[in-house]
Amino acid sequence: MSFKDQIAFVRQHIRRNRLRVFMTVLAATMGTAFLIVLASVGFGLQKTIKDDILSNQMVTQIEVYSEDMTDAKADAMKKIDHVEAVVHRKSLVPMAMGELEGHTGSMNTYFTDFGDEQASGFKLAEGRFPEKPGEVIVGSQFAAQLIDESVEVEEGEEPASYEGKVIGQTFAFSFEGENDETASKTWPFTIVGVKEAPGKDWAFDGYLYLDESFMEEMESAYIAASSDNEQEDMSFTNSSVNVYADDLANVKAITQTLKDDGYAVYSVSEEIEQIDVFFLALKAGLIFVGTIAILIASIGIFNTMTMAVTERTREIGVMKALGAGPKLIQRLFLMESAWIGLVGTVIAVVISYGVSFAANAILPIVVDAALGGETGDSFKVTFSVIPWQLVLIASAISLTVAMISGWRPARKATKTDVIGALRHEL
Amino acid sequence: MIEVKGLSHSFRVGKKGKETEVPVLKELSLKARDGEIVSIVGRSGSGKSTLLHILAGFLQPDAGRVLVDGTDLTSMSEAQRAAFRLDRFGFVFQNFQLMPGLTAFENIELPLTLKGVPAAERKRKVEELLESTGLTEIRGHYPNELSGGQQQRVGIARALITEPPVIFADEPTGSLDSETEQDILNLILSLNKKYGITFVIITHDDEVAAIAKRQYRMHDGELTEGGLRHVV
Ligand SMILES: Nc1ncnc2c1ncn2[C@@H]1O[C@H](COP(=O)(O)OP(=O)(O)OP(=O)(O)O)[C@@H](O)[C@H]1O
Numbered sequence: 032m033s034f035k036d037q038i039a040f041v042r043q044h045i046r047r048n049r050l051r052v053f054m055t056v057l058a059a060t061m062g063t064a065f066l067i068v069l070a071s072v073g074f075g076l077q078k079t080i081k082d083d084i085l086s087n088q089m090v091t092q093i094e095v096y097s098e099d100m101t102d103a104k105a106d107a108m109k110k111i112d113h114v115e116a117v118v119h120r121k122s123l124v125p126m127a128m129g130e131l132e133g134h135t136g137s138m139n140t141y142f143t144d145f146g147d148e149q150a151s152g153f154k155l156a157e158g159r160f161p162e163k164p165g166e167v168i169v170g171s172q173f174a175a176q177l178i179d180e181s182v183e184v185e186e187g188e189e190p191a192s193y194e195g196k197v198i199g200q201t202f203a204f205s206f207e208g209e210n211d212e213t214a215s216k217t218w219p220f221t222i223v224g225v226k227e228a229p230g231k232d233w234a235f236d237g238y239l240y241l242d243e244s245f246m247e248e249m250e251s252a253y254i255a256a257s258s259d260n261e262q263e264d265m266s267f268t269n270s271s272v273n274v275y276a277d278d279l280a281n282v283k284a285i286t287q288t289l290k291d292d293g294y295a296v297y298s299v300s301e302e303i304e305q306i307d308v309f310f311l312a313l314k315a316g317l318i319f320v321g322t323i324a325i326l327i328a329s330i331g332i333f334n335t336m337t338m339a340v341t342e343r344t345r346e347i348g349v350m351k352a353l354g355a356g357p358k359l360i361q362r363l364f365l366m367e368s369a370w371i372g373l374v375g376t377v378i379a380v381v382i383s384y385g386v387s388f389a390a391n392a393i394l395p396i397v398v399d400a401a402l403g404g405e406t407g408d409s410f411k412v413t414f415s416v417i418p419w420q421l422v423l424i425a426s427a428i429s430l431t432v433a434m435i436s437g438w439r440p441a442r443k444a445t446k447t448d449v450i451g452a453l454r455h456e457l
Numbered sequence: 458m459i460e461v462k463g464l465s466h467s468f469r470v471g472k473k474g475k476e477t478e479v480p481v482l483k484e485l486s487l488k489a490r491d492g493e494i495v496s497i498v499g500r501s502g503s504g505k506s507t508l509l510h511i512l513a514g515f516l517q518p519d520a521g522r523v524l525v526d527g528t529d530l531t532s533m534s535e536a537q538r539a540a541f542r543l544d545r546f547g548f549v550f551q552n553f554q555l556m557p558g559l560t561a562f563e564n565i566e567l568p569l570t571l572k573g574v575p576a577a578e579r580k581r582k583v584e585e586l587l588e589s590t591g592l593t594e595i596r597g598h599y600p601n602e603l604s605g606g607q608q609q610r611v612g613i614a615r616a617l618i619t620e621p622p623v624i625f626a627d628e629p630t631g632s633l634d635s636e637t638e639q640d641i642l643n644l645i646l647s648l649n650k651k652y653g654i655t656f657v658i659i660t661h662d663d664e665v666a667a668i669a670k671r672q673y674r675m676h677d678g679e680l681t682e683g684g685l686r687h688v689v
């Protein structure tokens with residue numbers, strides 16, 4: 032019997048039992064759709080959380096820690112494959128003060144190389160990078176921390192911070208010492224650029240960015256002014272090195288290389304890896320629960336096929352009497368259960384995409400309304416994502432289960448006794 | 458040519474553990490030459506159908522051999538016997554055994570479909586046969602839309618379509634009135650003449666048995682040749 036004729040034969044059987052086959056397909060569809068939609072929530076949450084991490088961080092940034100970091104070591108890192116930039120910042124340890132038009136504040140200061148910073152993606156909200164000595168860059172909230180102490184404020188009110196223009200302003204920088212000598216020298220710095228605000232709302236950037244070339248001069252002035260015991264206790268600066276990969280895909284490899292070189296390293300790839308492991312377990316769990324739904328549907332397929340075989344006992348007997356072999360009989364019935372599984376799966380996939388789309392469109396609105404419209408723009412949750420891998424896994428599970436549940440009835444059909452079947456009443 | 462030698466068969470009946478052996482066929486032999494009509498007549502329960510089931514390969518006997526053109530059917534596997542049937546045998550049943558979901562045309566076509574004959578050739582052959590058996594008008598009817606006589610004609614056409622050398626018929630006229638019975642017997646006779654098909658007909662009716670050239674009588678599982686004349 033040709034394959035085409037086999038299909039025609041199976042279709043004829045299905046047509047004769049439309050309602051029952053329809054109900055079975057419905058059960059298979061519901062089981063498979065349940066699996067896909069359930070697991071899609073796992074994929075959706077994973078995407079939401081990953082997107083959140085990736086949008087709020089310099090994802091290509093790798094933080095490197097070392098007790099004894101030097102410029103030479105930092106430069107060596109530039110030679111690692113796929114490293115775009117290495118920024119070696121030195122944060123000032125001694126306390127320092129800034130004063131601008133009567134507003135004062137403590138200075139959190141970085142010495143850095145602006146060339147490297149630019150290569151790493153350091154962007155200015157306004158202004159330009161320093162060109163002459165005495166020109167500096169400040170963080171986006173630099174002005175907010177300069178406070179006029181002379182203005183009286185009532186309790187619970189914000190102190191009077193500097194609200195004037197920042198660019199082009201010159202302020203006085205000095206060390207804050209216990210005695211007057213330490214504070215003797217002051218540097219006038221002119222703000223020529225303001226750094227772009229960080230991605231996260233809560234991240235506070237009130238830093239002062241100075242060119243490395245100032246460091247030596249400041250350090251010697253500081254040492255000269257301060258007492259002996261002060262210098263012994265602490266170093267003038269702390270090093271922090273950030274390595275920037277050219278692409279997120281290469282972060283992991285660079286992270287590994289740096290680890291192998293003996294550095295303590297943190298990158299987003301570490302965090303994403305942990306998230307991936309967690310979600311892999313979650314998704315596996317959801318798929319397992321969904322598979323139970325498919326197994327329940329498989330009882331329907333088993334039932335339908337067993338009934339089909341029992342009902343057609345006489346027909347199977349006639350087919351065998353005419354010369355249909357056991358293999359053919361088995362195949363005809365397996366094809367029928369496979370058809371149920373296949374149609375159920377195809378419909379389930381279509382429905383799942385529909386449900387997923389609807390959930391993503393409607394649920395955020397519902398949640399937003401429930402929370403009194405306070406979630407705002409930052410509330411960007413993807414509830415459900417159906418990647419092709421999920422479709423593949425669900426289809427494989429559903430088809431396998433359909434075939435397995437159709438297998439026993441098909442075997443039963445092949446064992447039909449011709450003589451008994453021919454005696455069978457209509 | 459079909460040759461049966463020393464065929465014995467018994468059924469085990471009764472409750473499990475307390476079964477008793479009921480011998481149905483006892484060391485019987487039979488011969489059917491090519492192109493002959495052979496009849497086996499006997500009372501109900503004498504074992505006629507059981508014999509036919511063994512001849513057709515539906516049932517494996519306890520002992521004895523069934524040779525079809527020298528090939529021993531009893532030594533084949535189930536799948537081999539099925540293939541052999543498809544190739545060599547046609548069947549006509551007392552209650553017609555048409556497929557309820559198939560039209561007359563499709564029922565007649567079924568053995569060719571099982572054989573894997575291409576659709577165009579199937580159509581040509583079935584149409585030819587419908588014509589020669591006078592069934593063209595009812596080609597689109599389903600079995601439940603046909604009379605008993607029409608159903609049996611379709612059944613015979615189905616047995617004939619693969620042009621098998623042998624057709625087995627178990628009570629082919631058992632469900633029909635005597636006039637229709639005569640029609641069917643005439644059809645069998647003409648097909649036997651025209652195509653030289655060997656017919657093995659089982660019946661309890663002496664009149665039906667009378668169309669056969671070689672007649673066997675079955676009595677309590679034993680077979681004797683030329684029984685008809687002795688009885689009459
Ligand atoms: N599957 C079976 N199990 C047990 N006994 C059986 C079985 N099939 C047939 N028999 C017995 O074998 C004997 C012969 O049965 P068979 O059907 O061959 O008779 P028959 O000559 O065809 O009768 P009829 O003319 O009524 O069709 C009967 O006594 C019957 O009870």
Ligand SMILES: [Mg+2]
Binds near residue numbers: 505506507
């Ligand atoms: Mg009988």
